[in-house]
Amino acid sequence: MGGVIKTSLLRNCWYVGAWSxxxxxxxxxxxxxxxxxxxxxxxxxxxxxxxxxxxxxxxxxxxxxxxxxxxxxxxxxxxxxxxxxxxxxxxxxxxxxxxxxxxxxxxVVERYAALWVWMGDGELADPDLIPDFQCHVAPDRRLVKGVVSMGANYRLINDNLLDLSHVEFLHPTTLASEAIARGEHAVHVDGLTVRSDRWCPDGAAPPAWGAQMPDHEGPVDHWLEMRWTAPSMMLLDVGITPTGQPRSAGVGALVSHNLTPETETSTHYFWGVTRDWKTEDETVDRIWEGAIEMAFVGEDAPMVMAQQVALGDQDLYDMRPALFEIDLAPNRARTILKKLLKAEARSEIPEGPVDENGVGALTAS
Ligand code: FES
Ligand SMILES: [Fe+2]
The missing domain is CATH 2.102.10.10 (Rieske [2Fe-2S] iron-sulphur domain)
Known part of the structure; x- marks a missing residue:
C-alpha cells in the first residue's frame, strides 16, 4: 500500500507487443x-x-x-x-x-498492423484506450517499419523524441536542419497527451528529406509535430515544402514511435514510417530504412544507452538535471508519467502469474 513509486514501468496501459x-x-x-x-x-x-x-x-x-x-x-x-x-x-x-x-x-488486440498487449489488470483493458495509428493501415499510405532494441529506460527515449532540437546535432547527415533551433516551438497538454510542434521556415532541407525532392533547389519550410500519449506512444507528422508553399506541395510522413519497456533499463522501440507519395516505389522504402538505421540505430541508440550507463539505476529527473526551454515537452510528459505511476503504486495490482482463483500459479494447492 501507499504511494511509493518503486518502478518506472506502468502496467495498466496498452503496449505494442509485436508487429502483426x-x-x-x-x-x-x-x-x-x-x-x-x-x-x-x-x-x-x-x-x-x-x-x-x-x-x-x-x-x-x-x-x-x-x-x-x-x-x-x-x-x-x-x-x-x-x-x-x-x-x-x-x-x-x-x-x-x-x-x-x-x-x-x-x-491482446490486433490493430494498426500491431499486436497491442495489456500487462496490468485485465479488467481495465479497454481497447478504446489504444491511441490512433490508422496511418499504419490507411489504404492510401505505405508503411515501412521495424523494431529496434535500445539499452535504456523508455523515459530517456521519450525525452529524446519529445525534444527534436537534438536532430541538428545528433543526425547531421540525415535529419539535421539549422532552422529547427531558430524555428517556432509550441507545447500543449491535453489529458494524457502532449503535443510538441515545431515550425521551421526558410531553411536548408534536412538531407534525408531533400533527397525526396531532388528537383527543388532552395530553401524549404520544415514541420515536425509530435503527439505523445502516455506512457510512450508517439506519432510524428513531419515534412518539408518549398518555402511559402502549402504542405501539399512538399513531401511528408506520419512516423510512429512506440516504446515498449523490456526492463527498467531496456526498451523495444517500434518505429513505422508511413507516406502517401511514391507508395509503390520500393527504392523509397530502402532510403527510409537506411535513414532510420543511420539515425535511430547508429545515433539515437548509442546516445540514450550512454545516458543510461552514466545514470546507472538512477532516474535522470532525480539528479536535478539542468533543464532548458527545449525540455518543456519532456517535462510535461514526465509530470504525467509521475502522476500515473503514483496512482498505479497506490492500487494493488497482482504481480506475476496468477490463476483463476487469484493464487500464484506455482503456489502448491
Ligand atoms: S516444464 Fe512444461 S511441461 Fe514440464
Ligand atoms: Fe534522434
Missing amino acids: DEVAFGRPMARTILAEPVVFLRYEDGSVNALADRCPHRYAPLHQGRQVGDQIHCPYHGLGFDRTGTCVHNPHAGTRIPSHAVARTFP
Missing part, C-alpha cells in the same frame, strides 16, 4: 515486456493470444514449444495449454492436472 507480421501460426514469438517473458501466438483462424512464456510446470519457455491446433505444447514434458492458458493436455498416463496448471494470459 512477426507472429504467424506455428511460429510462437517471444518478447520480454515489463520484465516478464511473453509468448505471442497466432491460431489457424488468424486470431492472436499472449501467454506468460513460462510453463507453470517447471518454467520452461513455452515459445520453444509446438502449436497443436488451439494448444501450445510445452517443449519440456509435453503439457498442452489452451487459449485461456489452462493445461488441457497431459500426455503422462495416470496423472491428474493440478487446478493451478495455468499459464497467465494477457489481453
